[in-house]
Amino acid sequence: MDKLIISGPAKLRGEVTISASKNASLPILTATLLSTTPVTFKSLPKLRDVSTLFKLLKNLGATINSDDQNELTTINTTPISSLEATYDLVKTMRASFLVMGPLLARYGKAKVSLPGGCAIGARAIDIHLEALAKMGAKINLQGGYVEATLEHGPKRLQGNEIYLSFPSVGATENLMMAATLAHGTTVIKNAAQEPEIADLGEFLNRMGAKVQGAGSAEVIIEGQESLLFSGSPYVVIPDRIESATYLIAGVMTNSEITIHNINAKHLDAVIATLKDMGAKLEIDYDKKIIKTLLHQGLHGTHVATAPYPGFPTDVQAQLMALTTIAQTPSVITEHIFENRFMHVPELNRMGANIVLKGNSAFIDGQSTLKSAPVMCTDLRASAALVLAALAAEGQSEVCRIYHLDRGYEKIDQKLQTLNVDITRVPGDN
Numbered sequence: 001m002d003k004l005i006i007s008g009p010a011k012l013r014g015e016v017t018i019s020a021s022k023n024a025s026l027p028i029l030t031a032t033l034l035s036t037t038p039v040t041f042k043s044l045p046k047l048r049d050v051s052t053l054f055k056l057l058k059n060l061g062a063t064i065n066s067d068d069q070n071e072l073t074t075i076n077t078t079p080i081s082s083l084e085a086t087y088d089l090v091k092t093m094r095a096s097f098l099v100m101g102p103l104l105a106r107y108g109k110a111k112v113s114l115p116g117g118c119a120i121g122a123r124a125i126d127i128h129l130e131a132l133a134k135m136g137a138k139i140n141l142q143g144g145y146v147e148a149t150l151e152h153g154p155k156r157l158q159g160n161e162i163y164l165s166f167p168s169v170g171a172t173e174n175l176m177m178a179a180t181l182a183h184g185t186t187v188i189k190n191a192a193q194e195p196e197i198a199d200l201g202e203f204l205n206r207m208g209a210k211v212q213g214a215g216s217a218e219v220i221i222e223g224q225e226s227l228l229f230s231g232s233p234y235v236v237i238p239d240r241i242e243s244a245t246y247l248i249a250g251v252m253t254n255s256e257i258t259i260h261n262i263n264a265k266h267l268d269a270v271i272a273t274l275k276d277m278g279a280k281l282e283i284d285y286d287k288k289i290i291k292t293l294l295h296q297g298l299h300g301t302h303v304a305t306a307p308y309p310g311f312p313t314d315v316q317a318q319l320m321a322l323t324t325i326a327q328t329p330s331v332i333t334e335h336i337f338e339n340r341f342m343h344v345p346e347l348n349r350m351g352a353n354i355v356l357k358g359n360s361a362f363i364d365g366q367s368t369l370k371s372a373p374v375m376c377t378d379l380r381a382s383a384a385l386v387l388a389a390l391a392a393e394g395q396s397e398v399c400r401i402y403h404l405d406r407g408y409e410k411i412d413q414k415l416q417t418l419n420v421d422i423t424r425v426p427g428d429n
């Protein structure tokens with residue numbers, strides 16, 4: 001398995017460009033199953049999770065052509081030959097479950113492996129299934145698979161008013177996609193409001209869907225007979241989690257870096273927290289550029305993760321790495337996932353002083369981080385370890401970085417352009 005060798009403490013300088021959002025790309029790619037015409041994208045992120053989804057779409061019968069020179073990807077899902085997403089793929093990436101809504105809406109049937117838990121939690125899908133059942137789907141759980149059919153009556157899902165017990169991102173996305181081809185209108189209440197939901201709504205409307213309010217707590221979808229993509233290649237929004245990670249890299253090393261293709265409007269909670277801690281940022285909303293400037297030291301913070309627009313759970317680990325070197329203590333509480341503190345033991349091995357009590361982490365601050373061999377456990381925990389290695393004295397080894405490659409495009413190359421002494425050492429995968 002590959003590892004990264006990072007020499008610290010690093011002083012970053014130069015410019016970096018944020019890639020398109022992983023968590024917007026994945027649902028939008030599953031939504032191509034709704035289109036009766038091929039869909040073309042420009043500048044999709046080159047990530048392991050995107051490749052996994054390409055594999056899943058191909059397994060269903062889709063064809064995918066890439067024009068690397070012009071960064072174009074064309075997906076044609078009209079030759080679909082299977083309605084089954086198998087365990088071997090779904091187990092590697094939960095987002096595979098997002099094919100359920102589109103397949104059911106377009107073909108009246110879908111068989112998708114239960115995603116199973118992952119390192120950070122049980123990752124249930126009860127909210128997805130309850131919602132689809134309210135639209136007329138017959139759900140059968142058997143042998144680790146979810147089989148959804150439209151046995152009785154019309155071969156179409158029925159629009160309905162559906163209140164989500166929790167603003168689940170995935171459930172909102174599955175439901176939106178299913179509703180675009182349903183008979184009648186669907187109203188989703190207590191919908192997730194993440195920017196990735198708004199981008200999915202934008203993409204669905206590019207295919208002729210009638211989606212209103214995507215990105216707000218109430219989404220209204222007027223079902224259509226069919227959808228077809230046309231016009232210029234679709235460009236997915238910038239990745240706000242990658243953006244937050246590079247912002248924290250600049251602040252944590254007290255460096256001046258320039259970050260391009262960053263949508264600061266998607267980062268209110270992160271920017272407010274960093275500024276509260278003493279970070280100095282220069283933000284150009286129109287040009288989508290943020291510069292990190294030199295600061296006079298950082299003080300601790302109290303943060304609790306929450307659904308958007310609250311502080312994102314996907315930035316919790318990276319923020320924790322930053323708080324270890326703040327001059328005063330911090331408290332970080334995780335409300336979204338039940339097991340998202342696996343970066344804590346590894347950060348403590350690098351000299352941090354973090355104590356866990358239930359779903360809160362108490363971080364002492366004032367740590368002088370020391371290099372160490374550390375192990376990645378999940379995507380965002382891995383990013384936290386890279387950040388700590390940038391600030392630590394000495395040469396750190398960050399192992400099992402396949403976790404990182406799931407959600408950070410060319411992270412070693414991007415950090416090298418920021419003057420970081422970082423090497424990727426290929427291992428036996």
Ligand code: EPZ
Binds near residue numbers: 095
């Ligand atoms: C999306 O996951 C993101 N993934 C996650 O990012 C992100 O952490 C999460 O939203 C929260 O913002 C993608 O977009 C591909 P949820 P998702 O459904 O859709 C519980 C990353 O690092 N829940 O909002 O799975 C669930 O167990 C990844 O990029 C149910 O109980 O998130 C979890 O505790 C990690 N029943 C919480 O809700 C359900 O039916 C949030 O889940 C659905 C969810």
